[in-house]
Amino acid sequence: MRLRAALALLAAVFCMAAASDPAERLPDPAQEARAREIFKDVRCLVCQNESIDDSDAELAQDLRKLVREQVAAGRSESQIKQYLTDRYGEFVLLTPAFSAGNLALWLVPFLIVLAGAALLFARLRNRTPDAELSEDEAERLRRLADGETH
Amino acid sequence: MIAEVGAFALILALAVSVAQAALSAVARVRRSPVLAAAGEASALVAFLGVLVAFAALMHAFVTSDFSVANVAANSHSDKPLLYRVAGTWGSHEGSMLLWCLALTGYGAAAALVGRSLPAGLRALTISTQGVLGVVFLAYTVFASNPLARLSPAPVEGRSLNPLLQDPALAFHPPFLYAGYVGMSVVFSLGIAALIEGRVDAAWARWVRPWTLAAWSMLTVGITLGAFWAYYELGWGGWWFWDPVENASFMPWLVAAALLHSAIVTEKRGALPGWTVFLALASFSFSMLGAFLVRSGVLTSVHAFAVDPTRGVLLLMILGLSAGAGFGLFAWRAPSLAQGGVFAPISRESALVLNNILLAAATATVLLGTLFPLIREAATGEAISVGPPYFNLTFTPLMTALLILLPAGPLLAWKRGDARGAVQRLWAAALIAVAAGLLTLFLVSPKHAWGVAGVALGAWLIVGALAEILERVRAFRAPAAESLRRLTGLPRGAWGMTLAHLGLGVFVLGAVFETSWKVEAAETLPLGGALDAGAYHVVLQDIQAVQGPNYEAERAQLAVTRNGRPICAPSPERRFYPAGGQTTSEVGICYQGMSHVYVVLGERRAGQDGPVWLVRAYWNPWATLIFIGPTIMALGGLVSLSDRRLRLGIGRRKEQPA
DSSP: OHHHHHHHHTTTOOSSSSSGTTTOSSSSSSHHHHHHHHHHHHTTTTTSSTTTTTTHHHHHHHHHHHHHHHHHTTOHHHHHHHHHHHHHGGGSSSSSOOSGGGGGHHHHHHHHHHHHHHHHHHHHHHHHHHHOOHHHHHHHHEEEEEEOOO | OOHHHHHHHHHHHHHHHHHHHHHHHHHHHOOOHHHHHHHHHHHHHHHHHHHHHHHHHHHHHHTOTTTHHHHHOOOTTSSOHHHHHHGGGHHHHHHHHHHHHHHHHHHHHHHHHGGGGGHHHHHHHHHHHHHHHHHHHHHHHHHHHHTTOSOOOSSSSSOOOGGSSSHHHHHHHHHHHHHHHHHHHHHHHHHHHHHHTOOOOHHHHHHHHHHHHHHHHHHHHHHHHHHHHHHHSSSOOOOOHHHHHHHHHHHHHHHHHHHHHHHHHHHOOOOOOHHHHHHHHHHHHHHHHHHHHHOOSOTTTTOOEEEEEEEEHHHHHHHHHHHHHHHHHHHHHHGGOOOOOOOSHHHHHHHHHHHHHHHHHHHHHHHHHHHHHHHHHHOOOOOOOOOOHHHHHHHHHHHHHHHHHHGGGOOOOSSSHHHHHHHHHHHHHHHHHHHHHHHEEEEEEEOHHHHHHHHHHHHHHHHHEEEHHHHTTTTTHHHHHHHHHHSOOOHHHHHHHHHHHHHHHHHHHHHHHHOOEEEEEEOOTTEEEEETTTTTEEEEEEEEEOSSSOEEEEEEEEEETTTTEEEOOEEEEEETTTTTTTEOOOOEEEEEEEEEEEEEEEEOOOOOOOOEEEEEEEEETTTHHHHHHHHHHHHHHHHHHHHHHHHOOTOOOOOOO
């Protein structure tokens, strides 16, 4: 972790959508567009949390060259991503894989929604709302009401 | 000399905070008004102490006193005055001092305006605020002294990162911290309520103004940061799901949830436990943010003042404060009353749904930020969680929330009328669909998500307006009656409408900008041109410019549309010799709500003389991205000025019905 931070400082990148540099561009606009889509999901490994689409670092340039070559050679997006993960590990992709190790990452937010809904449902079932205010509630309402109840 | 006075005042503030915590706690136990008053006076003195220390540090920065280590490390005598002032909070030490200033400031404010709170609750709140003050002041005094001297003093300072020398960023931290630390009062109120064992409507009514104030400040702070990223980083992005951005976004989401759940607790006495939980969580997330940004555990584009050793200390502070808070919660919350009952279709249910979705959205941000660390620590495998993850999790959750949003305010408390709400919203739904269709036919290229997003933005804006129309019975009561109702609406209602409307404006801007932005980049010789959408950009001239602490190349460009001149932006590429960095000053032409955004890149050798890399973007409706949150923050402040919140409980006058 620390090593990576130090490397990033060494690279001292100033970033600005580096991938649009015309010197690097593929001649075929359709292929170039596909390459740009892939860049957005590939991490610049020495930078501080940037995709190779943004970074000006040398490594990012190399990775862009690599991806563009593969796109030009007609390889598919998944083939290229597979090639990158084989070479650099899962770390290189900005979208985490939907795998056993990342199960919590993908599922917890939706489990929270389910758990919340279940709790709400239980709370609603537990007590049927009564039509009239209880005496206690009416008293509280009198104390709280200030013209507007919104 | 002045630095020493400041350092002394800081130590004094620490000692007085100890007194504040102790006196107020004893005041609660003995039920002694005298001790309670002493505790409140201590809160004021602690604030004054930190204020003096802060003023001393600012003085050292303004006068470029390089015998103060922090000034030598983070300032330079060439720097313009504004950035010397902003340098006060531009470093780790200075920003922690700003944090302490806000913390004691909020403590003093709570002591000053808290008279209407029950004595016991008040004393415990002031005491908890004192404990927080002790913890953070002790950290500042012992581990991060901003006023430490350097001997021998250097002749010149090492300057501030030039990227940070920017007006938006100069004021970004004060707003951000006013937001982060504003949650401390809410945290203290939560602790106090748990100790007292009472979470009732009066308590919730007290939580709301502090949350509103802090949330509004945080909104402004985050927006300034996003605006800075937009025009300073030079590629037109404004939100990157970067860990540091996430660190500020999580407290914002939790505070937004708290604002809504506190309404339920205030109006109906329901959800007391959950509201207290959020009150504790909001400041815990603020502290988590302070830790994440400074500790270096995360790699980020803008991690700042990184120091792993002090990171451990901050982690301990976070662990102890949040741990104690949630421990107390686990112990006391089960004894809290359940509160009023409500039907499935009711304002309460709508607000609970809002909270479920906001909590889940916060969880995605938290997981996306911390999961890579956890996974790496547990298995040694490094993974990355980038923007695609958030687009797949956060965005659907938020979309669900935004679709439901306009219905919530139209439902009655206890038992709402679903059919009535639908009837009142069908016009808004029609307008939203029409807006989507209009976009589909008028805007090219076709973009399905963009069309859906525009419809959603319109739905929010029109839905917010429909709620106001409903309140004043527009078109159903005589116009005079509606007008009377309109002027009689409480500010809280206006605040809510503004906040929801601002959200819609933001959605419109964000959707338009991301869906229909156009990017172009070429290497141009003098006289060369490139096209970004309908705009034709010509590089006319390049000049060398000498700034106060930088050297620059400035481009003169001419932008035309269909041959008509539009504007003449002059972006710069700056080099700061003091730090050896290069930055870019973007040229932006404002075309209504849209921007032509031009960046000057590096000079290269071309075939016949030099060429320059020029990037031009067409960012449609980009201004709305920043106006939307500004309207939301304004809504928060309008709501804050509501007389219900200004006047104490029990001191309200009867209003004519």
